[in-house]
Amino acid sequence: MSSIGTGYDLSVTTFSPDGRVFQIEYAAKAVDNSGTVIGIKCKDGIVMGVEKLIASKMMLPGSNRRIHSVHRHSGMAVAGLAADGRQIVARAKSEATNYQSVYGEPIPVKELADRVASYVHLCTLYWWLRPFGCGIILGGYDRDGPQLYMVEPSGISYKYFGAAIGKGKQAAKTEIEKLKLSEMTCREGVIEVAKIIYKVHDEAKDKAFELEMSWVCEESKQQHQKVPDDLLEEAKAAARTALEEMDAD
Amino acid sequence: MDLNMNVDAPHSMGTTIIGVTYDGGVVLGADSRTSTGMYVANRASDKITQLTDNVYVCRSGSAADSQIVSDYVRYFLHQHTIQLGQPATVKVAANLIRLLSYNNKNMLQTGLIVGGWDKYEGGKIYGVPLGGTLVEQPFTIGGSGSSYLYGFFDQAWKEGMTKDEAEQLVVKAVSLAIARDGASGGVVRTVIINSEGVTRNFYPGDKLPLWHEELEPQNSLLDILNAPSPEPMNI
Numbered sequence: 001m002s003s004i005g006t007g008y009d010l011s012v013t014t015f016s017p018d019g020r021v022f023q024i025e026y027a028a029k030a031v032d033n034s035g036t037v038i039g040i041k042c043k044d045g046i047v048m049g050v051e052k053l054i055a056s057k058m059m060l061p062g063s064n065r066r067i068h069s070v071h072r073h074s075g076m077a078v079a080g081l082a083a084d085g086r087q088i089v090a091r092a093k094s095e096a097t098n099y100q101s102v103y104g105e106p107i108p109v110k111e112l113a114d115r116v117a118s119y120v121h122l123c124t125l126y127w128w129l130r131p132f133g134c135g136i137i138l139g140g141y142d143r144d145g146p147q148l149y150m151v152e153p154s155g156i157s158y159k160y161f162g163a164a165i166g167k168g169k170q171a172a173k174t175e176i177e178k179l180k181l182s183e184m185t186c187r188e189g190v191i192e193v194a195k196i197i198y199k200v201h202d203e204a205k206d207k208a209f210e211l212e213m214s215w216v217c218e219e220s221k222q223q224h225q226k227v228p229d230d231l232l233e234e235a236k237a238a239a240r241t242a243l244e245e246m247d248a249d
Numbered sequence: 250m251d252l253n254m255n256v257d258a259p260h261s262m263g264t265t266i267i268g269v270t271y272d273g274g275v276v277l278g279a280d281s282r283t284s285t286g287m288y289v290a291n292r293a294s295d296k297i298t299q300l301t302d303n304v305y306v307c308r309s310g311s312a313a314d315s316q317i318v319s320d321y322v323r324y325f326l327h328q329h330t331i332q333l334g335q336p337a338t339v340k341v342a343a344n345l346i347r348l349l350s351y352n353n354k355n356m357l358q359t360g361l362i363v364g365g366w367d368k369y370e371g372g373k374i375y376g377v378p379l380g381g382t383l384v385e386q387p388f389t390i391g392g393s394g395s396s397y398l399y400g401f402f403d404q405a406w407k408e409g410m411t412k413d414e415a416e417q418l419v420v421k422a423v424s425l426a427i428a429r430d431g432a433s434g435g436v437v438r439t440v441i442i443n444s445e446g447v448t449r450n451f452y453p454g455d456k457l458p459l460w461h462e463e464l465e466p467q468n469s470l471l472d473i474l475n476a477p478s479p480e481p482m483n484i
Contacts, residue, residue, distance in 0.1 A: 102344070102345070102348065103329070103341045103344055103345070104340055104341060104343070104344030104345075104347075104383075105338065105340055105341060105344075108333065111332070111333065143369050
């Protein structure tokens with residue numbers, strides 16, 4: 001449980017007496033208040049899904065995209081402050097194209113994750129900058145196969161086979177752990193991700209939400225793209241059915 | 250003989266360089282003559298330079314230019330390897346060579362052949378000729394001596410050779426070019442790169458076959474003078 005760091009939380013360049021940097025912890029809170037974002041690594045690729053909380057009924061569906069392609073072979077789902085997320089995505093795209101120009105091959109996912117993490121960390125080192133208020137789930141498919149990384153506002157980045165950030169992350173992680181990911185194809189993974197997002201969505205607290213999903217797998221020819229509409233509808237239907245079955249108990 | 254020979258002229262490697270892929274790796278070959286106009290500045294030079302543990306480059310053209318380009322790329326590849334945490338691929342090495350050659354094309358005069366082995370693509374050869382193009386090829390030749398080898402390779406090259414077949418082909422080709430090209434000569438050096446590592450071989454001039462109308466090499470004047478009938482080469 002975090003405490004109020006009165007006096008030691010005014011600047012990202014100040015440590016508290018117990019060795020914490022409160023500004024970074026507060027930045028993480030911005031991520032925790034956003035809609036859930038999930039990523040899983042199946043045996044033939046990556047699937048990512050976002051619970052996009054709709055602020056207004058007048059918004060057109062499909063706008064305010066939360067999942068972005070960084071390069072042909074990789075994509076990023078952002079949780080937290082959307083504007084901060086745009087900045088990070090722009091930087092990641094720039095790193096990816098620069099790597100391709102200099103080295104003549106697509107950027108390895110590990111290298112991309114390292115560069116994004118370094119960039120996020122950079123903004124925690126100077127008093128005239130504030131930390132990014134977003135968490136990133138980065139999925140890509142390079143010559144070493146599919147890989148999934150998560151980058152936190154502190155700048156740390158780890159490789160995962162399943163990751164979740166945002167409001168429902170605890171519940172989502174529990175659900176992901178139940179899945180047998182190494183035996184699952186991405187097609188099946190899309191259905192599972194939809195089910196989890198529908199499950200962790202809190203009807204009482206939040207209003208409507210829109211489900212946004214992307215994948216990069218064998219079926220998509222190792223390109224990062226939106227999940228095809230028919231599969232997305234199938235996933236949504238399966239998720240709704242699963243919810244009803246649960247409620248019926 | 251030209252007594253007004255300028256020994257301070259820029260060193261150029263007349264050269265014959267070759268890169269050939271085989272089933273499992275690559276063989277790089279080169280002659281060893283570095284000339285300064287008519288004078289042979291170095292008759293035993295090593296034109297096959299290491300870039301990383303698994304990637305080598307054959308240099309031709311200006312000696313200085315090709316050395317500088319190799320040095321820069323070796324430096325960049327070293328940093329890249331540290332960052333990546335694993336050996337660089339042949340493609341990356343070739344691309345770095347190409348970027349330097351292309352972006353400085355007005356100042357450089359060097360043709361390079363990049364060859365190596367990596368775990369993703371296996372053995373690969375990339376040609377980076379004068380203007381800075383990058384072409385991946387199953388085999389390629391370069392340098393002034395290569396003019397005499399185009400027909401030879403058209404006939405003698407085949408896909409899927411063994412390591413020994415490939416090396417014999419390269420040695421034969423370099424020695425043919427040395428026979429006809431005045432700017433190529435000396436010894437034949439080869440470098441074989443595959444999954445097991447790198448092997449360097451050396452074929453001195455007197456071990457190479459003699460071709461049409463070539464004379465036996467004379468290694469020492471003393472041998473000629475002490476022979477039963479001293480008849481050194483007459484002009």
